[in-house]
Amino acid sequence: MAVVPKFESLLEGSGLEARLQMNDEDFKLLRDFIRAESGIHFGESSKPILEKRMSRLVRARRIRSYRDYYYFLRYDKRKDEEMDSVIDAVTTNETYFFREERQLKAFKDEILPELHAEKLSRGDRTLRIWSAGCSSGEEPYTLAMLIMESKLFNDWRVEIFGSDINRRVLQIARKGSYGNSSFRVTEKGYIDRYFKEDGGRRQISEDVKKLVNFSYMNLVDRPKINLLRTMDVIYCRNVIIYFELSTKKALIESLGERLAPGGFLMLGHSESLINITSSYELRHLKNDLVYQKPRKRRIF
Ligand SMILES: C[S@@+](CC[C@H](N)C(=O)[O-])C[C@H]1O[C@@H](n2cnc3c(N)ncnc32)[C@H](O)[C@@H]1O
Structure with a gap:
């Protein structure tokens, strides 16, 4: 069974924010999760894009690492609400009247x-x-x-x-x-x-x-x-x-x-x-x- 971190303890990540880095494993976990939830796919070359889009959310939650954020999305009681923010971060919503x-x-x-x-x-x-x-x-x-x-x-x-x-x-x-x-x-x-x-x-x-x-x-x-x-x-x-x-x-x-x-x-x-x-x-x-x-x- 996965060990679920206690999220309240993650909220005090002072000083750690500058070191936030997405390693390959975190990328795969988040990428696969987002794809399963929405269909939106980030290929290997899109890691910097996903990292940029996720970093704002992770920092806003004051969570210390992408891995902890992944657990947050999976197991926290606020996960549905947070998923809306993730969807907003990963979707491209460009549109206008009379397109094409x-x-x-x-x-x-x-x-x-x-x-x-x-x-x-x-x-x-x-x-x-x-x-x-x-x-x-x-x-x-x-x-x-x-x-x-x-x-x-x-x-x-x-x-x-x-x-x-x-x-x-x-x-x-x-x-x-x-x-x-x-x-x-x-x-x-x-x-x-x-x-x-x-x-x-x-x-x-x-x-x-x-x-x-x-x-x-x-x-x-x-x-x-x-x-x-x-x-x-x-x-x-x-x-x-x-x-x-x-x-x-x-x-x-x-x-x-x-x-x-x-x-x-x-x-x-x-x-x-x-x-x-x-x-x-x-x-x-x-x-x-x-x-x-x-x-x-x-x-x-
Ligand atoms: C680039 S916009 C296109 C808007 C409009 N169809 C147009 O061509 O102007 C793509 C839209 O698809 C939505 N989208 C992406 N994945 C989706 C999914 N799994 N289910 C429903 N909508 C999705 C996004 O949220 C976004 O608003």
Whole structure:
């Protein structure tokens, strides 16, 4: 059985802080723990990055070594709360409105009309979209604005679900108030129509906000993902780049299980399914290449 240090005694680490150093074993313990909890993988060459990100937390807790911090994360009664800080330190939450213009044009001008016609022919007037790894919400709100602009779904039930593992960014998403860096590529027309000025920031309008629901979800928690309803489109952009191959494969498979036949999987522009799966069809749309779950073959 592992010997669990008494953490209160670790809080008096005066003078030791300057000597805080992550040895290879500590790195492996913390790295494997973080990967098991979140899927996020730090390769051998990323040790300095992990060390830098962890050192702030270890010092803030006034814990004397990375090994003791590891035990703290595993066994202390405050471990869940601390894990939120770890997740905040190891996730990259960079995002902005209207990111990846061509793909969004394909969504608005090609995918939405196709889904509208196909679903209407079956008498189904619901549209369900999931932004998996939505960060502070700019992505799902962008999708909501594009759906509103398309005017195709005005009398439909539209549900956009944004999820993330980082509770801090989810709070920002729920609030819907954004500074300038979120608008680096946003056209003025969208700002005028869907935001109101709010003391140097911009607040997303209620019409957009009410289409989107945010929730904590860890994408390596497959049983939780399995509880979600079937989606027409899943956005999972700039998330799998932080995972190693086996985690990518498992996630892409569970996303596939949540997609309706004919549903679309949207990855980031630097991501692809090469070496991950051949179960999706690559659709050559006018504006972009996108992945689509085959309509007939049962693959997931
Ligand atoms: C770089 S942001 C991408 C945001 C948005 N999709 C975009 O492309 O602009 C990646 C997000 O994935 C989230 N993430 C990383 N690992 C996750 C996991 N295991 N479960 C859920 N979200 C995760 C991070 O917290 C972060 O907010």
